[in-house]
Amino acid sequence: MTPKEFFDFAKKNGAKMVDLKFTDFLGTWQHCTFPIETWDESTFVDGVGFDGSSIRGWQAINNSDMLAVPEANTAVIDPFFELPTVSVIANIVDPVTKEDYSRDPRHVARKAIEHMKATGIADTCFIGPEPEFFIFDEVRYEQKQNTGFYQIDSVEGAWNTNRIEEPNLGYKPSYKGGYFPVSPTDTYQDLRGKMVVEMQKVGIVVEAHHHEVGTGGQCEIDMEFKDLLKMGDQFMWFKYIIKNVAFKTGKTVTFMPKPIFEDNGSGMHSHISLWKGGKPLFAGDKYAGLSEMGLYAIGGILKHAKSILAFAAPTINSYRRLVPGFEAPVNLAYSARNRSAAIRIPMYSSSPKAKRLEFRCPDPSANGYVAWSALLMAALDGIENKIDPGNPLDRDIYDMTRAELASVPHVPGSLREALESLAEDHAFLVKGGVFTDDFIETWINYKTEFELEPMSLRPHPYEFQLYYDS
Numbered sequence: 497m498t499p500k501e502f503f504d505f506a507k508k509n510g511a512k513m514v515d516l517k518f519t520d521f522l523g524t525w526q527h528c529t530f531p532i533e534t535w536d537e538s539t540f541v542d543g544v545g546f547d548g549s550s551i552r553g554w555q556a557i558n559n560s561d562m563l564a565v566p567e568a569n570t571a572v573i574d575p576f577f578e579l580p581t582v583s584v585i586a587n588i589v590d591p592v593t594k595e596d597y598s599r600d601p602r603h604v605a606r607k608a609i610e611h612m613k614a615t616g617i618a619d620t621c622f623i624g625p626e627p628e629f630f631i632f633d634e635v636r637y638e639q640k641q642n643t644g645f646y647q648i649d650s651v652e653g654a655w656n657t658n659r660i661e662e663p664n665l666g667y668k669p670s671y672k673g674g675y676f677p678v679s680p681t682d683t684y685q686d687l688r689g690k691m692v693v694e695m696q697k698v699g700i701v702v703e704a705h706h707h708e709v710g711t712g713g714q715c716e717i718d719m720e721f722k723d724l725l726k727m728g729d730q731f732m733w734f735k736y737i738i739k740n741v742a743f744k745t746g747k748t749v750t751f752m753p754k755p756i757f758e759d760n761g762s763g764m765h766s767h768i769s770l771w772k773g774g775k776p777l778f779a780g781d782k783y784a785g786l787s788e789m790g791l792y793a794i795g796g797i798l799k800h801a802k803s804i805l806a807f808a809a810p811t812i813n814s815y816r817r818l819v820p821g822f823e824a825p826v827n828l829a830y831s832a833r834n835r836s837a838a839i840r841i842p843m844y845s846s847s848p849k850a851k852r853l854e855f856r857c858p859d860p861s862a863n864g865y866v867a868w869s870a871l872l873m874a875a876l877d878g879i880e881n882k883i884d885p886g887n888p889l890d891r892d893i894y895d896m897t898r899a900e901l902a903s904v905p906h907v908p909g910s911l912r913e914a915l916e917s918l919a920e921d922h923a924f925l926v927k928g929g930v931f932t933d934d935f936i937e938t939w940i941n942y943k944t945e946f947e948l949e950p951m952s953l954r955p956h957p958y959e960f961q962l963y964y965d966s
Contacts, residue, residue: 607930617777670711691737755813805908808855811859812911814861827904828906838857873924
């Protein structure tokens with residue numbers, strides 16, 4: 497879509513406003529809205545100014561001016577505004593140098609694609625994520641000097657089988673018992689359907705939706721695979737749509753990985769495949785129908801997995817999910833069909849076009865542009881350096897003894913460990929200038945200063961149960 501076509505599109509849909517959206521450093525959408533008549537075709541070159549010092553992890557206050565340059569081909573009609581509004585995604589640019597901003601997550605994804613093409617290995621990276629989320633009826637939390645608590649509730653929560661609901665009809669999915677139940681146990685069929693319809697309005701192709709394993713309203717909606725940049729954009733719409741549809745029906749949604757104690761958390765299994773000239777590159781005659789290139793890609797991902805997870809499992813809460821016994825893989829191994837391995841090779845289809853790798857460690861708190869770029873860079877590093885992934889692990893990992901597991905590498909046990917891994921192992925990320933040293937250093941510093949250090953200062957509510965009468 498050209499700028500001229502953008503305005504034709506806006507006029508056809510009766511748009512009164514244009515909403516400019518961009519993704520901040522950590523992966524949250526920001527926006528500003530303009531009367532449509534204040535824009536013209538030059539806006540798609542000159543951009544619009546904003547205060548970069550007010551965006552997390554970006555500019556200092558003495559150097560705060562930034563430009564958001566809209567990309568016309570991202571235009572859709574926003575499904576939630578009362579006034580007809582055309583929404584467009586922007587790239588971030590320095591107003592003085594006119595260079596793309598290195599801390600703009602979307603720019604990282606664009607550079608990752610350019611680097612992939614420059615290597616000559618592939619011209620397309622397809623990403624297919626499976627983001628999970630919880631739908632709650634209420635959430636309350638507070639942190640003060642004398643108080644620290646959270647409380648969530650859901651009509652589906654297994655803890656509510658005894659609640660007075662006038663009447664309580666039961667049908668609460670049990671802990672780890674929520675996978676694929678029909679109505680009335682699955683109370684969110686219609687709500688998920690509404691979410692899917694709104695996604696379709698903005699061009700997202702949905703493959704399926706269903707209830708997930710967890711009690712308390714855990715769900716999953718799967719999007720059809722797209723190229724990395726397109727999926728990065730769609731993932732932002734995905735979160736936006738799910739939250740707003742839920743809000744309009746008096747519900748609240750969280751993509752927090754582990755909101756419920758002693759039940760499954762929310763992951764975002766991420767499928768990746770490389771193509772060139774319209775042909776899939778991971779299909780072959782090696783293990784599980786993979787090509788040698790596919791195996792080398794696995795080698796790169798496993799080698800750099802701990803660093804990748806600094807972006808793909810980027811919160812303290814992420815590591816409440818990455819623990820043994822709750823389906824999330826904690827052992828860095830690969831296998832066909834085995835869902836306890838960090839990398840699974842799906843075996844649903846024998847078609848070469850369906851051959852892909854599924855990295856199961858990420859979660860939906862991730863910034864998709866950045867996490868999937870890191871995943872791509874690790875795969876490319878494996879291919880370029882012919883990294884042997886070792887032997888597959890086709891056993892049930894959770895049935896293995898400690899001695900047997902001793903030789904299998906583990907995911908980081910905490911965000912701090914993941915950030916330390918990133919600090920030590922990021923040469924593969926800065927190839928081609930995809931990630932910059934500044935981006936990586938800022939990510940580590942931000943996560944340390946605003947997440948790790950504040951958490952370390954606060955007593956945990958469970959500590960009172962353990963130690964109050966010590």
